[in-house]
Amino acid sequence: MDGGLFSLSVTKKGLFASIESNNTLVSYYEYRVGGTKTRKLPSYVRYLNGSLALFINLSEPSEPEGALSVPPASSLPGQYMRLWPDEHLRVYxxxxxxxxxxxxxxxxxxxxxxxxxxVCGKYDICSGGQCSCPSTYFKPIKDRQPALGCSLITPLPCEASQNHSFVELNDITYFTFSSDLTNTNSETCKQACLNNCSCKAALFRYGWNPSSGECSLLSEIFSMIDNDKEKTHYNSTAYIKVQNLATLK
Incomplete structure (x- = not known):
């Protein structure tokens, strides 16, 4: 699957699972540990019977500073853990x-x-584990394999940036959110993306006041997510940059 390298790493801040996007690692899972690391010993995790234990600022025999729960092994030969190409860390x-x-x-x-x-490839929307392309500006990579993602029907050349517009996708969120603009509105968010050729989408979200939201500018678009407001507790819209079809006629 063409989606960039992904990794699982331990740092002085905790445990992180990340995917590479334009030479930058973007986290899709974080287990952060507070405190300040004062010792020179490396941070690490240890797979124990019943947990994946985090030793970030301290080391054994101290108690771990955090842990991911794992069902205790009930029989021999026991268990093993594997990071799979689909980005999952599974225990068997x-x-x-x-x-x-x-x-x-x-x-x-x-x-x-x-x-x-x-999970659904690039430009695709995941809803309840099902994948779909967002609109007529996109086409599936393979019709019978929706999880492979979608592609733009018309490329986005920078020299034609005056002809760029947006497809508005309401109630869409993303696996990560890094605020490029705060205390802003959706129009300012979109304009910031239009002014930046490398921006492929603008994500805008807010709690109760649409004039005081957050904006994230994406230079690469992985799978998007149908926003479940009961879980996220915010409103979210994705503005995907496309070539204005009217200019091609």
Whole structure:
């Protein structure tokens, strides 16, 4: 799948799962640990029976500063953990009647499968684990394999930036959000994206006041997510930059 390299790393701030976007690592999972690291010993995680334990500022025999819960192994030969090409960190246990069986999926959050950057490929929308292209400006990579993502029907050349416009996708959010503008509105957010050739989409979200929201400018678009307001507690709109079809006639 063409989606950039992804990684699982331990730093002095915690445990992070990331995907590469234009030579920058963007986190899709974070387990942050507070405090200040004063010792020169490396931060690390240890896979224990019942947890993936984080030792960030301290080290053993001290207690871990955080942990991801894992069902304790119930039989020999025990368990193993693997980071898969679909960005999941899964735990498998040997069960006599079934063989190696998945017992945990450690990086999956409240967005479920939709919280993974390439679950539906680029430009695609994930809703309840199902994938779909957003509008007539896009086409699926393969009609019978929607999880491979979508592509723009018409490219976005910088020299034709005066002909760029947006497809507005209401109630759409993203696996990550980094505020480029704060205390702003949707029109200012869109204009900031139009003024930047490398910007491919503007994400705008707000709580109760649409005149005081946050704006994130994306230079690459991975899978988008149908926004469940009962879980996120904010309103969110994605403005995807496209070539104005009227200028091509």
């Amino acid at each position: 246990e040997w069960q006599a009647s079934k063989g190696w069986t998945r017992v945990a999926d450690l990086l999956t959050g409240y967005s479920g499968e939709c919280g993974y950057p390439m």
